[in-house]
Amino acid sequence: MFKKLSRMTTGTLTAVALLGTAMLTSGDANAEKVLRFSHTDNPGGSRQAAAEVFAEKVSEYTQGRYKVRIYPAGQLANDPKAIEQLQLGGVDFTVSATGSYATHQPSLNLTAMPFLVDTYEQGWEFYDNSAWMKSEFAKLPEKGFRVLSTWEAGFRSFTTSDPLASPKDAEGKKMRVYPNDMIRWTMEAIGFQTVVMPITDVYLSIQQGVVNGQENPVDTIKSLRFYEVAPNITLTRHVYSPLPLTVSEQTWQNFSPEDQAAVQKAANEASAFSRKLVRDSVNGQIEEMKKAGATVSVPEIGPFRDSVQSVYEKAKGIYGDEVEKVLADTAEIRKKLPAN
Missing domain, CATH: 3.40.190.170 (Bacterial extracellular solute-binding protein, family 7)
Known part of the structure; x- marks a missing residue:
């Protein structure tokens, strides 16, 4: 009853x-x-x-x-x-x-191909x-x-526990990624081992040594304070995000x-x-993070660009002609709006 x-x-x-x-x-x-x-x-x-x-x-x-x-x-x-x-x-x-x-x-993965555009x-x-x-x-x-x-x-860059001057420094290091094939392939091409996890878990995971770093735009790095636990900020700007x-x-x-x-x-x-x-806000955010103890560097980008060439071929193997459409569109845009 x-x-x-x-x-x-x-x-x-x-x-x-x-x-x-x-x-x-x-x-x-x-x-x-x-x-x-x-x-x-x-x-x-x-x-x-x-x-x-x-x-x-x-x-x-x-x-x-x-x-x-x-x-x-x-x-x-x-x-x-x-x-x-x-x-x-x-x-x-x-x-x-x-x-x-x-x-x-799935084809939206192609927007995360590395180095598609250079400016906002x-x-x-x-x-x-x-x-x-x-x-x-x-x-x-x-x-x-x-x-x-x-x-x-903005553009995605790295925050890592140790300095990241070149892809060689990525060897043996664990990088957090979100569930996106293109980002994962790019990180693995650079040399990282990848670990998928929600962004809400990243701060603690770096602090506990589960991963050695993460990659996100400067605004996100500042807002979520990743520079506190991974104080080496490397401005590769590898993906517009x-x-x-x-x-x-x-x-x-x-x-x-x-x-x-x-x-x-x-x-x-x-x-x-x-x-x-x-x-x-980007420049001011970078200065604030420097004052808080972060080390900010701009590496030679050539070795990073060279390391990710395999990503485009990998993408073509899955997405076919769609890759060429994206690359053609972005090439035309870079020609129309050249970086200073």
Whole structure:
């Protein structure tokens, strides 16, 4: 009798909770609807700053019909899980490295091929206007999410326990990577052993000697304080690593056309904010990390470029002509927007 009553009570409570949620989200047409935004950056990082701009603009441009609630530092999920939650409608927005989405659209791995672009401007042109990139993003809604805009993180570089002057210094060292074939192949071509783990585990893993280092943009290195446990920062800039802002396709289809336009406008403005913030902050962040005890170096890049040539051939073996399309697009962009 008690067990039966307990089950009935649980079922009743669940029904009440669901009814309450429904009333909050679909009752009064003028009621504020809360949208959940998950990301893994710390509260003081650039992703959080851009997310706050996005949230403010969504509220403004929808006349307060929607409120974006931000959950930083992996409170809801790490990057792969947040993307899965997008597909299920468990979160409404996330922002993560392009390669994080490659689990669901494998050809996006190609954006992480090493040394594709040399400047921010070249990277922006590739992500905003290249034919290949546009075609890739157009495939994502059928996966359960879509790209609204691309935010900035910058170029990936290394933080390691020991100095990294050349690929020879990578031999026998363990490098953390996220689940992305291209990044893993690049690290292995340089000479590292690779260990896949969520970014939220990296600080402690370096501290405990599970891995000898990690690679990320300067903004992420600073925000997540990796320089504290791996104080040798080597500015190889081996991969351009921006952050597509994505929305759950379920959420997107529930917006009216007017609210879709409002959210898109907010995303575009947050992108412009993010790009300017990150580009303009890098030198200052490097100086702050130096003052905190980090050693920052710019190595001779030639040996690193030479060491990763096998990555392009490996990619062609899996992705075929898609590799040439990416290389052709980025070569044309480098010609159009040459580095100073």
